[in-house]
Amino acid sequence: MTEFAISVPQLAPDGTFDREALRAYLARAEELGFAGAWVTEQVIGSAPNLDPTVLLALAATYTDEIRLGCAVYVSTLASPLHLAKAIATLDQVSGGRLEVGLGSGGGFRAFGAFGMEREAFVGRFTEGLRLMQAAWTQERFDVDGRFWRAQGLAMEPKPVQKPYPPIWLGGGHPDSLRRAVRLGDGFIGAGSTMTADYLEQARFVHEELERAGREPGTFRVAKRVYLAVEDDPAAAQSRLTEALEGLYGYFGTKDVGRVGVFGRPADVAEVLQSIIDAGTDLLLLHPLYDDALQMERLAAEVVPLLSSGD
Structure with missing residues (x-):
């Protein structure tokens, strides 16, 4: 059965963040029955x-x-x-409700701005994940890797969820997909990934899961979808494209508007259904403008059109 999550409004030009609006939005998301509320990370941009x-x-x-x-x-x-430490703390303060997505970021990242070398970033990702898992599960742990070394470390408190919060791994390269199956509890397709490309990624992941002999229910597949619901499809396309260019234009991404799903409720539902039918367990719906209004329309006019396998 596919679950539906909603994005947390995250864009706040200087002086415009409204705590009470966020409180009301999240309360309404719970009332509407969304399974999750998700954020993203964009440090540079x-x-x-x-x-x-x-x-x-x-x-x-x-x-x-x-x-x-x-x-x-x-x-x-x-x-x-x-x-x-931050993840364990979030799991504690949320009462064990945290989901964690991790990604290597790809070789195009500005590693030097963070005091890190671009070379071997995949090895750094894998070693870092193992180090975090040790911190979450072991009373005392040693670090003897390529990037980090120490003995007799401890980190408390541990996460509420055992052994730790579900780990979703991102990425689009076949090696990243294999790594997700090998190391993660789930794979999440990026919002910047076009639907057709995600459908191929989901097929590949399911084949890898079968090849690896993963037990059903031990691994989930998800997709973030940038979308806009409007009675005027042209207006939906224009507003969503403008928002996507604001989010990704800094990075020089070409034709970023093509990744969005937009139009009347039935048009949006048709695309989302194809994503669900690809074996998607969690669909993360991500409006980029009029967040509260878009959430209401998604819950009332789009989600009821979807067959989620229940």
Whole structure:
């Protein structure tokens, strides 16, 4: 059965963040029955994106039941022990409701701006993940890797969820997909991935799961979808494309508007159904403007049109 999550409004030009609006939005998301509320991470860029960890901590205080996630932390740009501490703390303050997306970020990232070398970033990603898992599960742990070395470390408190919050891995390259199956609890397709490309990724992941002999129910597949619901499809396309260019234009991404799903409710539902039919367990719906209004329309006019396998 496919579950539906909603994005947390995260864009806040200077002086415009409204805590009460966020509180009302998240309360309404819970009322509407969304399974999760998710943020993303964009440390470098011209879009006014709030920090995901701080925003998730605030969301934890505003909600009681909805699960909270980030897709994805680019963990190669962070200290794994600092990130492990933040994640364990978020799981504690949310009462065990955290979902964690991690990604290597790709070779195009500005690693030098974070004091890191571009070379071997995949090895750094894998080693960092193992280090975080040790911090979350072991009373004392040693580090003897290529990038980090120490003995007799400890980190408390541990996450509420055991052994740790579900780990979703991102990426689009076949090697990334194999790595997700090997190391993660799930794969999440990026919002910047076109639907046709995601459908191929989902097929590949399911084939790898079968090849690896993963037990059903031990691995989930998800997709973030940037979307806009309007009675005027042209207006939906224009507004969504403008928002996507604001989010990704800094990075020189070409034809970014093509990744969005837009139009009348039935038009949007048709595309979302194709994603569900590809074996998607979690669909993360991500409006980029009029967040509260778009969430209402999605819940009332789009989700009821979808067959989620229940």
